[in-house]
Amino acid sequence: MEELKVLIDEQTIQDKVYDLAKKIEKDYEGKDLTLVCILKGSTFFTVDLAKRIDKKLKLQFMKISSYGAEKISSGKINLELDLPDNMENENLLIVEDIIDTGRTLSYLIKHLKEKSPASIKLCTLLDKPERREYDVKVDYVGFEIPDKFVVGYGLDYNEIYRNLPYIAEVG
């Protein structure tokens, strides 16, 4: 069994989600909004965020994986669930769990631009800036964290620990 050390507790996450929701609400005032949840990692974050955004919005889901053993991404990106081809007039807000190297997001943004949305922005709960290899513009960040492998609140280690209500570091 891995050892877990709490890095961000449940209340701190919920307070941050509320703050992000209010910022998003203000920035998208008078505009349509489509939240794009990236399965599976950002499900918990997307659901909590959506509940706190006090405006009409749409939810979309994409599934993308970078197959790799354990804690290392393989670098090979696999798009398992896509959005419809035409996203004209939609203001897409990608909701991600964590940005590590930025490979997944840079691929995803390029891919989504081909669907001609009105706008694309990016919201991530966690960011590991030290690890960045690909230039990705992030519009909303919950927490910047050090280069540690973390689990909980959607994030997994070999598919386990997604249901923890807090973020923990795996020892």
Ligand code: IMP
């Ligand atoms: P990137 O393409 O290198 O930015 O990797 C992003 C993906 O790697 C995330 O969506 C996660 O699925 C996974 N990942 C990166 N760091 C962690 C971590 O600390 N815990 C769990 N998954 C992680």
Ligand code: MG
């Ligand atoms: Mg992920």
